Amino acid sequence: MNKLLLNVLIFISFSTICKAQDSTFGDYTIEEMQQKSYPADTSAHAFVLKEFGSTRLDASDNGIKIYFKYHVKIKILDSKAFDKGTVAILYYDSDNTHNEITDIRGQTTYTDDNGGIHVAELDKSKIFRTTENKYWKQVKFALPNIRSGCIIEYSYTKVIDNFYMFPDWQFQDDIPKVYSEYRVNIPAFWVYNVMIRGPLKLTSSKSEVEHDCFTSRGAKCDCSKLTYTMANIPALIEEDYMTAPKNFLSAIYFNLEYWTNPYTGVKNKVTKEWKDIDYNLKHAEYFGSQIKKDLLKNYIAPVIAGKTSDMEKAVAVYSYIQKNIKWNNFTSVSSEGVRKALDTHAGNVGDINIALVAALNSAGIKTEAVLLSTRNNGIVNKLYPVENDFNYVIAKANIGTETYLLDATDPMLPFGMLPLKCLNDQGRVMSLDKPSYWIDLVATQKKALTSNLDLTLQPNGKLKGTFTTYSNGYEAYEKRKTIKTFNSVDEYVENLDEKLGKVKILKSEILNLDSLSLPLGEIYDVEIDVFGSLNHDRFSFNPVLFDRVIANPFKLAERTYPVDWGMPSSKRYILKMHLPAGYVIESAPQAVSIGLPNKGGQFITDFAGEGDNFVYSNVIQFNKSLYSPEEYLYLKELYNKIIASEKADIVFSKKK
């Protein structure tokens, strides 16, 4: 009974607030109905006519809750946007925090074949609720009568029983918006940091004070009413090789700074400064406690037994954690217990890497945990600390004067190398005995491949010789992962041989497969059937036998976002050919040497012939991890040159 009454009250308070700006549900104009395209972006298949959000913090019978109301009206221009009519709302609902979605309302306004305008309401019995897993639930519904030209509209209220989870607002989306507005109403007992990100400017922002808007069991305070609006928002179109779209999206974020308990007056600082977070984490059962107490002493003692240098110990401990805790594919920045992770041999990122920090410290190596945000999760803001921005934790081991960043979730990663997903701007080093600080998360190694072919043309027309490759850094890491998808090296080589077509592998040797920090070598004795036979007087031969570039990965005329590969890379290819006596080289490819501006990279080919032998070499090098949109056209042009150069043949013929 109480609950029902409360709902009614909330509803009333909402409708009074909302009347001001939010248009009433279901209104439309004939012009909107007749609109055939979106003038500001004629490639749009749908656009948002109006979008409103409002968040209010209020007291309820079971504590303080956040009421977030969402209301959107979308014009569907053609069938490519029909999927906008199926709405999925994912929300957090775990043992500790119960959120819910209420007051779902939806309708479609459409023009029938005879030009009549009709409204079809969302049938409440066709709203489906599912439990995704122990943390997430989902509400899903499909609006009825979707057709080209219709307007869909829906609204719902999300009730959040944790005032730390203040809803953010994303102005920009994958379709353009005419108007988007977010209003928040925050009682003075709570103070949030507000951060606006993205390149677009707000059309307006307004701040007002509403007197005595919050009253609960005798407590009373004013509220700040903040309104943010943005008009004519373009769609965000994703491009290849870009990092998380979130980094570029115009959005507004709220993070609790402190709050005053309305009933006791006790002030709670939440995130004021890094030193607060440092203190919290240091004492948290899920973080600092796992590291400080040397819980892994008995596990680690045998691992480092007999090891003398710190480096040896560190490598042994790293490898032990890599092998002994299997990653369960969940990311996290906390641990449910480092001993538990080692005992069950499974855990999330926090379990594994906090165990690594603890284990390295136990081995006498000074190691700190580093919080970071992965590439998909976006770059963390630096304006003020937000613990929730981080979704991943790694270890920073200090050995001598060097530091090594370590992630033990993947047993194929060499000591000191981070996976691409972690190479994202900066991370925060959480030292338990001094203040935390930022550290750059950049690739310490390149992705480099060197291939050498040494071939002799046989009387039967086949090329015979050796094919040797050395993979370094990220190239070696990826190659090792590929090899490990086979049950044995023999199966890998067999598959390679089957794939290479005209190249027959006669003998093979793989070097350093399990020595993760050394280059991975592959040495093959090969026989290549290029010419069929030697019954011609003249041979045309393309010296780039493997991985010839034929399509340009860069196709755009202009670029909006940087190209972010995460790491520099290089490919070197050298072909040595020995011709039988009696042949001369008639023509050879022109030597090429082209560079990117600011020493960003280069493409070089060279050819040297002497008697019956010649050497062709080809180097493609990208020296930077990230290229700005201004550099895009240079990258595109470099690839054009690579493609052009790799088309050219070497021609040789029998001496007349």
Added chain:
Amino acid sequence: MKRVVFLLFILTTGIKVKGQTNYSASLIDKALLPYASAVIRNQDVYTEVKDGYTFYRIKRAITVLNNNGDNIAHIVVWYNKSNVIKDIKGSVYDEFGKLIKKFSEKNFEDENAANDFSLFEDSRVKHYIPSIGAYPYTIEYEYELKSKQTLNIRDWDPNPQYGLAVEKSSYTFACRPDFSIRYKEINMPAKVSIGSSKDGLKTYTWQVSNLKAIRSEPYSPIAETYLSAVKIVPKDFVYSGISGLFSNWEELGKWNYDKLLANRQALPPQTIQQVQSLTAGITDVKLKAKKLYEYMQGKTSYISIQVGIGGYQPFLASDVDRLNYGDCKALVNYTQALFKAAGIDSWYCVVYGGSDKISMLHDFASMGQGNHVILCLPIKNDTTFLECTSQKIPFGFLGDFTDDRTVLACTPNGGKLLHTPKYTATQNIQSRKAEFTITPDGELSGNMTTIYKGTQYENHEVLVGQSLTEQVKTLQRMYANISNLTVKKFEFKQDKKEMPVATEAINLNAYDFASKDNNKLYFALNPLNRQRSIKDVRNRQNPVYINRGYTDEDEITYTLPAGYRPDMAPLNVNLKNPFGSFKATTVISDNKLIYKRRIEIIDGTYNKESYADLVDFYQAVADADSYNVMLVKN
């Protein structure tokens, strides 16, 4: 005699399960190791039908040899409201068979398993990753599943995936002695052994042992034709409280019609009126149907939603009429209702949809063989099938999703097996003509027209409805071998007949198409339609299977820059094999280079020895396709 043998078997496995099994990895027969990432040491699946329920008891011991076997050890159990899990428990052993840990249901994660694209589907999963941090390791686990129906008995597939070898696996089906079943053995090395259990149930038992791991081989027939399986279906069954019986397709189709489909097609009077006005004046049944089909396409959209009698019963036609959306069943039923209102008979057909052509088994009727429905118009000598979930597909055209396979039509007079139309190699055509000019600077420009027919009709469907900016981006990807592609004019037309035709016309140019080197110009002869070589397979086991045939024709006329002549032996490749042919030629006349290419691939099954020919064929095609033209100055 048989009974004695069976009892002995029970006894021996009984003893083993009591914990004396040695799971040491070293005991695995070496012959089972090639291509294996994991080995099933022992598996017992026991299925019992009782009082309208099906009970499963699954026991499994798997040794994981390396990291690639982890996904096989990942225990995943599907369930929902009518399939309830009871008692999962298990243990993990190390390389030497020493017990490391035990686990039970509380260790499992519980998740929604519905497809993302579904609005609703009652499907959940419990899963758990056992791990000990070293290889090899063995997991042994068991669970029970109680299914509230007896219509669908799970198939037994002793070796369902690549990289998994089997030491021993057995399957027992138990029921009352008077309970009648049909079963089908597919590629089973040994026949069933029939016996009875100590509590008087009749038992059917199958066993396999020492199955080697299967390797993925390209161009293999569909797995069902070469893997072992046992399928069982009871004669009498209960499903969602509805009982029934069938022993052939006719009876199953009849049950479907009577219990799931009949009386779900009432339409509101205004819709019936709409049907009548739409079809007024049209006498030909097919034209009438076409009119209504297009009306349905314009009005509805497809949304997957698995509710109503275990996902088998369509929404009411009146619901679709009101909501304008539905899943395949609902949209077929709705189209059927529209047809009915115009006096046109049509049949609801169950099919297995997908690019692989999987047919209903002619000699074994069972419910679970389809995953999709389409509609059949049984016009005399002109049986027409309709796909009802697409807003765009032409009337009477099935594309490559439901073509050339046996389907079950559920008619008022019972089930009928029908075969959908086949689109042949000579009908599935992509035919292209291009006139290009190359300047001395290497710039390419010209026109290109491509016609897509048969199952190739949909190759570039994605371009329809895109804005020009999107179309240009899409074309740059589709014709990725022309770098710096600029599209000056683009037109895409679709002729939506039963054998539909799409025509694409592009006016394009691209700078740096030909590259200069030492006073020579190089360019790729075939930048439009390149075939890659295929992987060879040593010791191939499976015959060669080509699922669908096609023909591609390309003709490019290059006008060469003045002052240059080609320095090349003319390309002349002509290959002919039972599975296909390839011809590529160049002709030079005046300043023109005319390139012609034709490839035809003929669907069918060819012996495994012909795989080597297929590899050679594609290699030769790939070589011819990667041909670069060298022009020299006169």
